[in-house]
Amino acid sequence: QVQLQESGPGLVKPSQTLSLTCTVSGGSISSGSDYWNWIRQPAGKGLEWIGHIFTSGSTKYNPSLKSRVTISVDTSKNQFSLNLRSVTAADTAVYYCARDPRQNHFDYWGQGTLVTVSS
Amino acid sequence: SYVLTQPPSVSVAPGKTARITCGGNNIGIKSVHWYQQKPGQAPVLVIYYDSDRPSGIPERFSGSNSGNTATLTISRVEAGDEADYYCQVWDSSSGRSYVFGAGTKVTVL
Numbered sequence: 001q002v003q004l005q006e007s008g009p010g011l012v013k014p015s016q017t018l019s020l021t022c023t024v025s026g027g028s029i030s031s032g033s034d035y036w037n038w039i040r041q042p043a044g045k046g047l048e049w050i051g052h053i054f055t056s057g058s059t060k061y062n063p064s065l066k067s068r069v070t071i072s073v074d075t076s077k078n079q080f081s082l083n084l085r086s087v088t089a090a091d092t093a094v095y096y097c098a099r100d101p102r103q104n105h106f107d108y109w110g111q112g113t114l115v116t117v118s119s
Numbered sequence: 120s121y122v123l124t125q126p127p128s129v130s131v132a133p134g135k136t137a138r139i140t141c142g143g144n145n146i147g148i149k150s151v152h153w154y155q156q157k158p159g160q161a162p163v164l165v166i167y168y169d170s171d172r173p174s175g176i177p178e179r180f181s182g183s184n185s186g187n188t189a190t191l192t193i194s195r196v197e198a199g200d201e202a203d204y205y206c207q208v209w210d211s212s213s214g215r216s217y218v219f220g221a222g223t224k225v226t227v228l
Contacts, residue, residue, distance in 0.1 A: 037217075047154075047162065047205055049217040063214035096161055104209035104217070105152035107173065109161040 002026045004097045004110035012091075012117050018084040022097030022110055023077070030055040030075040035100040038071060038082045040093040041112075048093075052100065053080055087117045121210040123220035130226045137193040139223045141206030144187065149208045151189040153182060156222075157202045165204075166191060193225070201227045 008020035022036070029036065038050040051061035053071045061069050065084070073080040084091060094114050098106040124142040131137040141151060151169050154162035164173050166182040169189065179194045193200055206220040 039217075046221045047207075047219040049215060049219070052216075060216060062216075066214075100217075103167070104150060105164060105167045105207060106154075106162070106217075107164050107167075109163070112161050 002099060002108045004099065004108055006095060006097050006110045006113040008113060008115070010114055010116060012087055012115060013119050014088055014117055015086055018082070018087050018091060018095075018115055018117070020082045020095055020097075020113065020115070021079050022081070023079050024099075025078070028075075029073065029078045029080065033102045035102060036071075036073065036080045037098045037100055037106065039096045039098055039106070040091075041096070042090075042093040050082065050084075050095075089117050091115070092117045120213040120215055121208065121218050123206055123208065123218055125204075125206060125220040125223045127221075128224045128226065130228055131193075131196045132228045133196055133198060135196055137196050137200070137225055139191040139193075139204050139206075139225065141189040141191070141220050142187055143189070143208065146187055146189050146208065147185045149184075149210070151182065151184050152207045153180075153191045154205045154207065155200075155202045156205065162205065196225075196227055198227050201225055 003025045012018045035052040037052040053059045068085045070083045094112040096112045097110045099108040153166040155165045156162040169184040170182040181192045203222045205222045
């Protein structure tokens, strides 16, 4: 059973970079044809897809965030990461990592981590 | 960009049937996926490819998709079904790729 776990700072100052890591267990991140995703959810609001990475390193981002987002993968650690630059209060949200088994939906999710942007 | 429209809320009595709709332009030609999210928890996939159930999801959960509306149906509703439900599609014409509906809060009376 694949498990995902987000980690990273819970508080980020405005204009700084939000950095999160998702550790995958129960399977190799590079063994399949999966897309590894970041999704966020502001308090009381819906889900927003941020972007994903394939184990080859190819990425795709939500156009609304593309100028500020980088997703990378470290296959040796079975992890993938999110960097979101120049954050504002509007980036305060629960951030989830999730797997798409290349079937255009998300079958495994991390528990989520709350990131607050505040000085 | 592609937009999915869900009712904000649906109320249902225990033992009855809840139907949650997801509207979109010609959504019937797309594959629709549904997630259940309980407070403080991550979403859980309950229906994929319109009507398939992942392992462990009760048969009470079913889905359909035709025309401009996809529907998640929960039969014999239980108190534990109270949650937010989100529909999702993959839209190749939109840079957003994965598009979510705004969610429907299901309240069990």
